[in-house]
Amino acid sequence: MNRKEQIDKLSNEKKFDIIIIGSGATGLGCAVDAASRGYKTLLLEKYDFAKGTSSRTTKLVHGGVRYLAQGNIRLVREALLERGRLLQNAPHVCHTLSFVVPCYKWWQKWYYGIGLWVYEFLSGKLSLGKTKLLSKKEVLQHLPDLSVNNLTGGVLYFDGQFDDSRLAVNLAKTAIEQGAVVVNYCGVTGFIKEANIITGVKAKDEISGNEFEIKAKAVINATGVFADALLQLAEGHSEKTIAPSQGIHLVIEKHFFKGNAGMMIPKTDDGRVLFAIPWHDKLLLGTTDTPVENITTEPKPLQEEIDFIIRHFNRYTISEIHYKDIKSVFVGLRPLAKVSNKKKTAVMPRDYLIKVLPSGLVHVTGGKFTTYRSMAEHTIDKAIQTAGLKISFCKTKHLKIHGWTDNKIDTHLSIYGADASAIKQMMEKDISLSEKIHSCFPFTKAEVKWVIQNEMAITIEDVLARRIRLLFLDAKAAMEAAPLVTTKLASLTGNNLQWEQQQLEAFNKLAKGYLLN
Numbered sequence: 001m002n003r004k005e006q007i008d009k010l011s012n013e014k015k016f017d018i019i020i021i022g023s024g025a026t027g028l029g030c031a032v033d034a035a036s037r038g039y040k041t042l043l044l045e046k047y048d049f050a051k052g053t054s055s056r057t058t059k060l061v062h063g064g065v066r067y068l069a070q071g072n073i074r075l076v077r078e079a080l081l082e083r084g085r086l087l088q089n090a091p092h093v094c095h096t097l098s099f100v101v102p103c104y105k106w107w108q109k110w111y112y113g114i115g116l117w118v119y120e121f122l123s124g125k126l127s128l129g130k131t132k133l134l135s136k137k138e139v140l141q142h143l144p145d146l147s148v149n150n151l152t153g154g155v156l157y158f159d160g161q162f163d164d165s166r167l168a169v170n171l172a173k174t175a176i177e178q179g180a181v182v183v184n185y186c187g188v189t190g191f192i193k194e195a196n197i198i199t200g201v202k203a204k205d206e207i208s209g210n211e212f213e214i215k216a217k218a219v220i221n222a223t224g225v226f227a228d229a230l231l232q233l234a235e236g237h238s239e240k241t242i243a244p245s246q247g248i249h250l251v252i253e254k255h256f257f258k259g260n261a262g263m264m265i266p267k268t269d270d271g272r273v274l275f276a277i278p279w280h281d282k283l284l285l286g287t288t289d290t291p292v293e294n295i296t297t298e299p300k301p302l303q304e305e306i307d308f309i310i311r312h313f314n315r316y317t318i319s320e321i322h323y324k325d326i327k328s329v330f331v332g333l334r335p336l337a338k339v340s341n342k343k344k345t346a347v348m349p350r351d352y353l354i355k356v357l358p359s360g361l362v363h364v365t366g367g368k369f370t371t372y373r374s375m376a377e378h379t380i381d382k383a384i385q386t387a388g389l390k391i392s393f394c395k396t397k398h399l400k401i402h403g404w405t406d407n408k409i410d411t412h413l414s415i416y417g418a419d420a421s422a423i424k425q426m427m428e429k430d431i432s433l434s435e436k437i438h439s440c441f442p443f444t445k446a447e448v449k450w451v452i453q454n455e456m457a458i459t460i461e462d463v464l465a466r467r468i469r470l471l472f473l474d475a476k477a478a479m480e481a482a483p484l485v486t487t488k489l490a491s492l493t494g495n496n497l498q499w500e501q502q503q504l505e506a507f508n509k510l511a512k513g514y515l516l517n
C-alpha cells in the first residue's frame with residue numbers, strides 16, 4: 001500500500017462509480033464492499049485511516065450486552081453474527097476474550113446469568129463459548145484482584161476483542177487489493193453538481209496542496225461525527241442529524257488487576273456498563289457517555305469522566321488507582337443518530353441510519369465498529385439503487401481481510417498476521433532493525449519501517465498512534481520513542497531537519513493531551 005501509487009491512480013482516473021468520503025470503520029467497510037462487487041471505487045480521507053472515532057473504541061467486537069437489557073434483540077442478533085464473521089475473516093486482529101460479571105447480591109448471578117445465556121443463544125452457530133455461573137472461588141480464579149467484600153459469585157461469558165485501527169489499516173489494504181483507490185490526507189472540500197444533483201467531489205491533497213475534481217455516479221458520506229459539516233456543503237442547510245456523545249478510556253498497568261479475563265460491571269451509577277479489559281499487556285478501563293456540542297479530531301476528557309472511571313474501578317478491586325497511575329487517556333465521539341425528544345445520549349439508539357438526500361448524497365451514520373460490514377452492505381445497496389448502477393451482489397460475508405492467516409504467531413508481531421513474516425525477514429536481513437523503539441515495549445524499528453513503507457503512515461502520529469499503538473498504551477513512552485521514529489520517517493521519506501522538528505513538536509503537543517500529569 002503506497003500513497004504515491006494511489007495518488008497517481010486518482011490523478012489518472014478522475015471518474016468513478018462510487019466515491020466514499022471518510023475512512024473510519026464505515027467508509028472503509030463501504031470501500032471493501034463496493035470494490036469487491038466490481039465497482040470503480042474511490043475512498044478519500046482527510047486525515048489518516050481511523051483518525052476519528054474508529055481508533056478510540058473500547059476494543060470490543062460485541063453484540064452489546066447493554067442493548068439486550070434495552071430489549072433491542074434485532075440489533076444484538078445482527079451484531080453477534082457480525083462478531084462471528086469478523087473473528088473468522090480477520091483472526092489476526094480479533095480474538096475471543098472471556099469476561100466475568102462479578103455479583104454481590106444472591107439474585108444477580110441468576111439475573112445476569114439468564115441475560116447472558118440469551119446473549120449466547122442469539123449468536124447461534126457463531127457462539128464463542130458457553131456462558132457459565134461461577135462460584136466466588138471460581139470468580140477469583142479469573143479475577144484475583146477483585147474485591148471480595150459481599151462477593152457471592154459471578155457469570156462467565158465470551159465476547160470478541162480487537163485492535164480497531166490495525167483492523168482499519170487492514171481494511172484499507174483489502175479495499176486496494178479488491179481494486180479500490182484509497183487515499184489518506186485527501187479531504188473532500190466541496191461537491192460538483194448538475195441540476196442540483198451531486199455528480200462528483202472536489203478534494204484537496206493535504207500533503208502537496210494539489211486540488212482535484214473527481215466525477216462519480218454515487219457519493220457516500222461516511223464521515224462519522226463530521227457528517228453534518230459535509231451535509232451542509234452538499235445540501236446548504238445546517239440541520240443537525242448527529243448527537244455526538246463522548247466516551248473516554250483510561251489505560252493502566254496490568255498489575256493493578258491481574259488475570260486473563262475482562263471484567264464487566266453491568267450497572268454503573270449512570271446506568272451504563274463499564275469494562276476493565278486486558279489489551280496489549282495493559283489494562284483498558286472504560287467508557288463514559290457524555291453528550292458534547294463541540295466536534296473536534298482530538299476531544300478532551302472531562303475531569304468528572306476520569307473520576308467516574310477511577311471511582312468505579314476502585315470500588316470493585318483490592319488495588320487502588322490514582323491519576324498518577326494513568327498511562328494514557330483517549331477519547332472518542334460516538335456519531336449517534338439524533339433523536340429529537342432524547343437529551344441523554346446513553347439511551348439513544350445505537351442503530352445505524354442510511355438515507356439519501358435531495359442532492360443524491362448517500363448519508364450513513366451511527367452503528368458500531370462490529371457491524372461495519374453489514375452497514376456497508378446496506379449502504380452500497382442503497383448507492384446502487386440511487387445511482388442506477390448495474391446490480392452486483394455483496395461478497396464480503398466470507399471475504400478474508402488483509403493479513404488473514406491460520407498460522408499461529410506467538411510474538412507481538414501476530415497482530416500483522418500474514419505480514420509478520422515479511423517484518424521478521426527485514427530484521428534477519430538487517431539486525432539493527434530488531435532494536436526496540438522503547439525499552440519497555442516489544443515494538444521494533446522494523447515495524448516502524450514496515451508501516452511507513454507498506455501502510456501509508458505519513459506522520460509520527462500515524463506510526464505511534466494507529467499503526468503501533470504506543471500513544472494509546474503509554475503516552476509518555478510514545479513521546480520518548482518519537483525522536484527515533486521521526487529520524488526514521490525523515491530518512492525514508494527524504495524530508496529535512498526542519499520537517500523533523502515540526503513533526504516532533506506537533507506530536508509532543510498532541511501526546512500531552514493523552515497524559516493526565
Ligand SMILES: Cc1cc2nc3c(=O)[nH]c(=O)nc-3n(C[C@H](O)[C@H](O)[C@H](O)COP(=O)(O)OP(=O)(O)OC[C@H]3O[C@@H](n4cnc5c(N)ncnc54)[C@H](O)[C@@H]3O)c2cc1C
Nearest residue numbers: 022024025026046052053054058060188224247332369370
Ligand atoms: C468511546 C467509544 C467506544 C466505542 N466502543 C466500541 C466497541 O468497543 N466496539 C464497537 O463495535 N464499536 C464501538 N464504538 C462505536 C464505533 O467506534 C463507531 O461506531 C465507529 O468507529 C464509527 O465509525 P465511522 O466510520 O462512522 O466514523 P469515524 O471513525 O469517525 O470516521 C469518519 C472519518 O471521516 C473523516 N472525515 C471527516 N471529514 C472529512 C472530509 N471532509 N473528507 C474526507 N474525510 C473526512 C474523518 O477524518 C474520519 O476518519 C465506540 C465508540 C466510542 C465513541
